Amino acid sequence: MLDAHLEQRLHATWETNADAWTNAVRAGRISSRRTTDAAILDLVIALAPQRVLDVGCGEGWLTRALGTRGIAAVGVDGSAALIQQAQAAGGATFHLLSYEAIIADPEQLHGSYDLIVCNFSLLGETLVPLLSALRTALRVDGQLVVQTVHPWSARGDSHYYRDGWRTEHFASFGEDDWQPMPWYFRTLSSWIASCRQARLQVERCIEPADPATDQTLSLIIVAHSA
Amino acid sequence: MLDAHLEQRLHATWETNADAWTNAVRAGRISSRRTTDAAILDLVIALAPQRVLDVGCGEGWLTRALGTRGIAAVGVDGSAALIQQAQAAGGATFHLLSYEAIIADPEQLHGSYDLIVCNFSLLGETLVPLLSALRTALRVDGQLVVQTVHPWSARGDSHYYRDGWRTEHFASFGEDDWQPMPWYFRTLSSWIASCRQARLQVERCIEPADPATDQTLSLIIVAHSA
Numbered sequence: 475m476l477d478a479h480l481e482q483r484l485h486a487t488w489e490t491n492a493d494a495w496t497n498a499v500r501a502g503r504i505s506s507r508r509t510t511d512a513a514i515l516d517l518v519i520a521l522a523p524q525r526v527l528d529v530g531c532g533e534g535w536l537t538r539a540l541g542t543r544g545i546a547a548v549g550v551d552g553s554a555a556l557i558q559q560a561q562a563a564g565g566a567t568f569h570l571l572s573y574e575a576i577i578a579d580p581e582q583l584h585g586s587y588d589l590i591v592c593n594f595s596l597l598g599e600t601l602v603p604l605l606s607a608l609r610t611a612l613r614v615d616g617q618l619v620v621q622t623v624h625p626w627s628a629r630g631d632s633h634y635y636r637d638g639w640r641t642e643h644f645a646s647f648g649e650d651d652w653q654p655m656p657w658y659f660r661t662l663s664s665w666i667a668s669c670r671q672a673r674l675q676v677e678r679c680i681e682p683a684d685p686a687t688d689q690t691l692s693l694i695i696v697a698h699s700a
Numbered sequence: 701m702l703d704a705h706l707e708q709r710l711h712a713t714w715e716t717n718a719d720a721w722t723n724a725v726r727a728g729r730i731s732s733r734r735t736t737d738a739a740i741l742d743l744v745i746a747l748a749p750q751r752v753l754d755v756g757c758g759e760g761w762l763t764r765a766l767g768t769r770g771i772a773a774v775g776v777d778g779s780a781a782l783i784q785q786a787q788a789a790g791g792a793t794f795h796l797l798s799y800e801a802i803i804a805d806p807e808q809l810h811g812s813y814d815l816i817v818c819n820f821s822l823l824g825e826t827l828v829p830l831l832s833a834l835r836t837a838l839r840v841d842g843q844l845v846v847q848t849v850h851p852w853s854a855r856g857d858s859h860y861y862r863d864g865w866r867t868e869h870f871a872s873f874g875e876d877d878w879q880p881m882p883w884y885f886r887t888l889s890s891w892i893a894s895c896r897q898a899r900l901q902v903e904r905c906i907e908p909a910d911p912a913t914d915q916t917l918s919l920i921i922v923a924h925s926a
Contacts, residue, residue: 532834633913635907662888663905676902679889681861688860
């Protein structure tokens with residue numbers, strides 16, 4: 475059963491944490507991001523898309539990084555505060571657009587895109603309707619790329635390996651005043667099943683690892699229309 | 701670079717360990733197998749195939765279990781000693797057939813099958829040519845089902861999370877005289893990439909877990925012709 479209360483809190487947390495988040499990202503304070511940022515950027519560039527949609531773009535670093543490489547990139551996010559930060563930094567096109575709005579009317583995305591990327595931005599429980607909506611904004615043969623916390627490393631010792639809501643305390647994200655954020659954990663099986671339910675075919679996985687410890691930091695799923 | 705020496709030792713080990721293995725399986729001495737045996741059997745039955753090929757059937761428990769449920773099941777294995785055990789126990793059709801022979805001439809499998817299952821039997825480094833050969837023995841819309849040690853739990857603390865040869869010492873497999881067996885570890889990404897290279901599309905993953913500890917015991921991949 476969908477927990478609408480937690481979905482709402484997830485959304486509200488991004489407004490509250492928008493400045494702290496923007497500072498943390500732009501100061502490079504999230505150490506794992508050095509690896510995972512490079513992984514997603516290198517992958518998208520290697521896939522050589524012309525038009526990219528960055529869903530849940532946040533303060534916009536990835537959209538901007540693609541823009542500087544000559545890729546027509548559009549970023550959308552449901553947080554007004556983050557989109558404000560993105561627009562202020564410029565370098566690409568940014569729109570305020572909630573996931574609910576995308577689900578209700580995917581034509582607002584102005585597809586079709588060669589590639590849609592969701593970089594650590596699929597944090598809610600509602601996934602299949604969003605993935606389905608994004609699929610309709612892909613051109614034929616277009617690809618969806620999702621980077622998420624690695625289900626195995628994110629499992630946590632105190633949790634069962636099952637889908638469910640967890641709490642991010644941003645403990646390692648710097649000294650700003652963070653509001654804890656609910657987020658929805660998914661197993662590997664659940665990610666792949668959700669893609670399939672949204673009629674997306676998983677074609678590849680990448681598991682970026684910390685070069686020093688070899689610890690798997692994230693899971694990247696590449697999929698296309700089934 | 702393919703390590704032919706280790707591939708050969710892997711093969712030879714099954715001959716040496718055939719009796720100990722047969723005893724361990726039939727006495728139910730491998731505790732994780734209670735969960736993983738039920739998982740693969742339940743899945744194959746749920747997929748409702750009429751003709752099943754069990755590749756690397758070993759002493760034949762799964763082939764037999766399918767046979768008793770009215771499914772026309774054929775088991776093949778590269779170990780003469782294990783096929784002898786399987787044939788002696790009966791209950792299904794068993795053939796001695798090495799993976800090299802399958803790769804060289806897949807028609808020896810006498811397809812087409814509704815489902816081909818590889819239950820903890822893809823232990824060597826040579827994978828894509830074997831998967832490709834098995835694909836040709838599937839009917840259109842047929843499914844390949846692979847159960848393997850879960851890449852994340854099998855990683856081991858002393859190993860990097862990278863493809864490579866490991867050693868199984870059978871420490872928890874009972875007091876028989878076991879010969880250590882080389883086997884080839886693959887990451888999740890590598891499994892999915894190998895399927896794709898063999899023109900098999902991953903449609904689903906299942907991650908059977910120990911009901912007591914919730915520890916993920918295996919990964920089951922369900923794929924079909926791409």
